[in-house]
Amino acid sequence: MTALVDARPASPADALVCRNCGARYPLGAQHACFECFGPLEIGYDPVALASVTRADIEAGPHSIWRYSGLLPVGQSTDTRVDSGTGMTPLIRADRLADELGFSAPIWIKDDSANPTHSFKDRVVSVAITAARELGFERIACASTGNLANSVAAHATRIGMPYIVFVPSDLEPAKIVQTAIYDGTLVGIEGNYDDVNRLCSELSETDEFEKTGFVNVNVRPYYAEGSKTLGFEVAEQLGWRLPPQVVAPMASGSMLTKIHKAFKELRAAGLVAEAECRVFGAQSAGCSPIATAYEQGWDVVQPVRPTGIAKSLNIGNPADGPYALDVVRSTGGAMAAVSDDEIRAGIRLLARTTGVFAETAGGVTVAVLKKLIESGRIDPSAETVVYNTGDGLKTLDAVAEGARPTAVIKPTIKGMRDVGLL
Numbered sequence: 001m002t003a004l005v006d007a008r009p010a011s012p013a014d015a016l017v018c019r020n021c022g023a024r025y026p027l028g029a030q031h032a033c034f035e036c037f038g039p040l041e042i043g044y045d046p047v048a049l050a051s052v053t054r055a056d057i058e059a060g061p062h063s064i065w066r067y068s069g070l071l072p073v074g075q076s077t078d079t080r081v082d083s084g085t086g087m088t089p090l091i092r093a094d095r096l097a098d099e100l101g102f103s104a105p106i107w108i109k110d111d112s113a114n115p116t117h118s119f120k121d122r123v124v125s126v127a128i129t130a131a132r133e134l135g136f137e138r139i140a141c142a143s144t145g146n147l148a149n150s151v152a153a154h155a156t157r158i159g160m161p162y163i164v165f166v167p168s169d170l171e172p173a174k175i176v177q178t179a180i181y182d183g184t185l186v187g188i189e190g191n192y193d194d195v196n197r198l199c200s201e202l203s204e205t206d207e208f209e210k211t212g213f214v215n216v217n218v219r220p221y222y223a224e225g226s227k228t229l230g231f232e233v234a235e236q237l238g239w240r241l242p243p244q245v246v247a248p249m250a251s252g253s254m255l256t257k258i259h260k261a262f263k264e265l266r267a268a269g270l271v272a273e274a275e276c277r278v279f280g281a282q283s284a285g286c287s288p289i290a291t292a293y294e295q296g297w298d299v300v301q302p303v304r305p306t307g308i309a310k311s312l313n314i315g316n317p318a319d320g321p322y323a324l325d326v327v328r329s330t331g332g333a334m335a336a337v338s339d340d341e342i343r344a345g346i347r348l349l350a351r352t353t354g355v356f357a358e359t360a361g362g363v364t365v366a367v368l369k370k371l372i373e374s375g376r377i378d379p380s381a382e383t384v385v386y387n388t389g390d391g392l393k394t395l396d397a398v399a400e401g402a403r404p405t406a407v408i409k410p411t412i413k414g415m416r417d418v419g420l421l
C-alpha cells in the first residue's frame, strides 16, 4: 500500500453516530443505522474540537466557512462551496422589545440576508461540499421551496448537474427562483411528505446511485450546516450564549443543531458554561411537533399540512422527537399560531425593525408574542429570534392590505386632495 501524503487540513469529524442506539459507523453517505434504523449524525473528535480557538475563527473568511474547524467537510478551499453564506446581521430590536413588554434585549438573527434569501444556504453549502468530497456526480433534494432555491443556485455555481423535487403548489416566487436556472425542477402532485418519500425511493435506484440527495443520503452532513446559526450568534454576542432562543421548525432539524452548536462551543471552551433555553415555533396548519409538546407525547403524530407557512409544511417531521428533547431538556416551550397571527407577526416585525420576513419568520415572531402572553418565556432574559427567510419569497401572504397610502397626480393639489398636505 502506498501512503499518500495528504496536505489538506484534517476534518474534526470522526464517525457517523446513531442518535438512537449510539452505534458508530465510518464517515460516508449513510443516513440510517443498520442496527436500529435510527438517524445518524456526525460525531467529532473532542480533541480536534478543543484545538479550535476564537482567534482561528476570527481570522477566517466572512462566511460560515470561518467555522470549518467545527464542521465535517470543507477544510480545504478546493472542495468548499463558498457563496458568501452566513455572517448575517444580528439586529438589536429595541422597538420590538418595547412593544412586547420585554425588559431585556431581543435580537433578530436575520438569515434573509443569505445569497438565496433563506437559511437553507447554510445547509446546502455544507451538503454540496460533502457531496463533492464523497464523489457524487449529481445533486438532488426534496424541498418545501427554499431548499430547492438554494440547491439550484449552488449547484449551478459549481457546474454540477442537479434535479430538485417540490410540491407543485408552492409560492410562485419559489418556483421562479428555482426554474430560472438550467437544471431540472420537478413539481410533484402531492405534499412535501409525498415528495420526500419519492426521493427516498429514488435514492435506492441504480439510476440515482451517483446522486447525492442533500436531505436524504447526505442528510447527516446537511444538518451540520445549521450549527453555524448557533456559532454566529455566540460570536456576534461577543463569544457568549444567549439565555433564550426562538426558532421555527419544519423537520425540527435546524432547532436541534442550534442546540448542538451551543453544546460544542461549550465543550470546545469557546464560550463559558451557560444554559440556553430553546423555544420552537410552528404554524397551526402544520404543528405535529408543537402538538406533541402540548400533549406531553414523546412520539410525533404525522399530520396533513395546510396553511400559508409552506416552507415549514412538513407533516411527518424526521427530527420531531429530537426537537422535543431539546426543548424539554433546556426548559423551553413550543407553540403554534394561526395564519392570521402569522400575517400579524410579519407586520409586527416589519413595522418595529424594518425586517420583512417570509411566512416562517411571521410564525416565529407570532410564537414569541404568544409565549410572552402565556408567561412561558422570560421577558427579562435576552432572547435571539431566528428569521429564516425573506418576505419577497411569500408576497401573496401579505399583499392584500400592503398597498400605497394614496395614488395621486404629481401636483400639490393632488397631495391636498388626499389629505397628505
Ligand SMILES: *Cc1c(COP(=O)(O)O)cnc(C)c1O
Binding pocket: 118, 119, 120, 146, 147, 248, 249, 250, 251, 252, 253, 254, 255, 311, 312, 358, 360, 361, 388, 389
Ligand atoms: C427549512 C426551513 C426551516 C427549518 O427547517 P427544519 O426542517 O426544521 O430544519 C426554517 N425556516 C425556513 C424558512 C426554512 O426554509
Ligand SMILES: [Zn+2]
Binding pocket: 018, 019, 020, 021, 022, 023, 033, 034, 035, 036, 037, 038
Ligand atoms: Zn442505531
